[in-house]
Amino acid sequence: MAILVTGAAGFIGSHVCLKLLDRGDEVVGLDNLNDYYDPLLKKARLTQLLGRRGFSFLKVDIAEPMELAGSVSGQKIGKVVHLAAQAGVRYSLENPQAYIRSNINGHLEILEFCRGLSSLEHLVYASSSSVYGGNRKVPFSEGDRVDHPVSLYAATKKSDELMSHTYAHLFGLRQTGLRFFTVYGPWGRPDMAYWIFTKAMLEGRPIKVFNDGEMWRDFTYIDDVVDAVVAVLDKPPSTEVLPHRLYNIGNNRPARLGDFIDILERLLGVTAIRQNEPIQTSDVERTYADMISLEQDFRLRPRTSLEVGLRKFVEWYQSEGAARLRVV
Known part of the structure; x- marks a missing residue:
């Protein structure tokens, strides 16, 4: 049985595919390779996967009705990891239609596709820490x-x-939703703060620091995220109760934005030009993941500190990332 991974050329998706292939799984990767950020980066991630034994790739827009089912017709799919989505909080202010199409219509197409699979054992899908919104109680x-x-x-x-x-209620579809908290690391997204700050600091340009740096984020390193995704995928929820569950995938150690920039300054050997800006209406001051459920059910704890994770990103960025990919 193959594992279907949507968003296979994305940041988390490509890393999940590599992990699954490394342990010998057959993986069918889907992606529409859109231009939300430079497709060159997506194609470079995909290059790492193409040619790997057990991997096949299909360029598919999951939000297009019936396109998904037609593309994988005849393939035996046992599990689905649904990571394809329109990402980015601030971009949703500019292009709301893209979020309805990709995140809602696309998710519905995935659900309908999975409902039609008699062989399906488990659907794992990406949610987000953003769902906690204006909540004041921490940890989430x-x-x-x-x-x-x-x-x-x-x-x-x-x-x-x-x-x-x-x-899950109507059709007994076994599912797990994962609320990701600010995932970062090598091969990450160039619209995220760690990439934007690194690039600007190395080029001597100012960086926008919202709320005087008094923003707290539960930065979660990509390897810890992938370990959690695969562990959850291997353990579908019981059908004895409603077979749908949710887990936070975070670091359980929020970092202050100002301190985050301090770490980057040390790693890059440059001083950031900080341009203070008021907090945006679409932002929250703090994210903080309660990881008790994941630890109890899977014996998993995040291992990577922010300093170690940023060091790995900076090493990748300076050695091959920005220079080779020319991503802007």
Whole structure:
């Protein structure tokens, strides 16, 4: 049985594919290779996968009705890791339609596709820490109310969770949603702060520092995220109760934005030109993942400190990332 991974050319998706291939799984990767950020980076990630034994790739837009089912017709799919989505909180202010199409319509197409698979054991899908919205209680726990999103992106991810809950109730579709907290590392997304800051600092340009650096984020290193995704994928929820569950995938150690920049300054050997900006209406001051559920159910704890993780990103960026890919 193959494992289907959507968003296979994305940051998390490409790393998940590599992990699955390394342990001998057959992987079918899907991606539409859109231009939300430079497709050159996506194609470079994909190059690492193409030619690997057990990997096949299909360029598919999952939001297009029936395109997914037609593309993988005849393949035996046992598990699905659904990571394809329109990412980015701030971009949702500029192009809200992209989020409805990709995150809501696309998620519905995945649910319908999975409902039609008699061989399906488990669907694991990407949610986001953004669903916690304006919550003040920390750390954020999976049982907290998530009724106050502060961005359309967050609202679409909350909608995905609700749709998945419904399909678990109506059709017994076994699913797990993962609320990712600020994932970073080599081969990451160039629209994320760690990439934007690194590039600007090396080029001597100012960086925008929101809320005087008093923003706290639960930065989670990519290897810790991938370990969690694969562990969860291997253990579907029981059908004795509603077969839908949610887990935080975070670091459980929030870092202050100002301190985050301090670490980058030490690693890069340059002083950042800090341009203070007010907090944006689509932002929250703090994210903080309660990891008790994941630890209890899977004996998993995040291992990578922010300093170690940023060092690995900077080494990648300076050795091959920006120079070879020319990503802007």
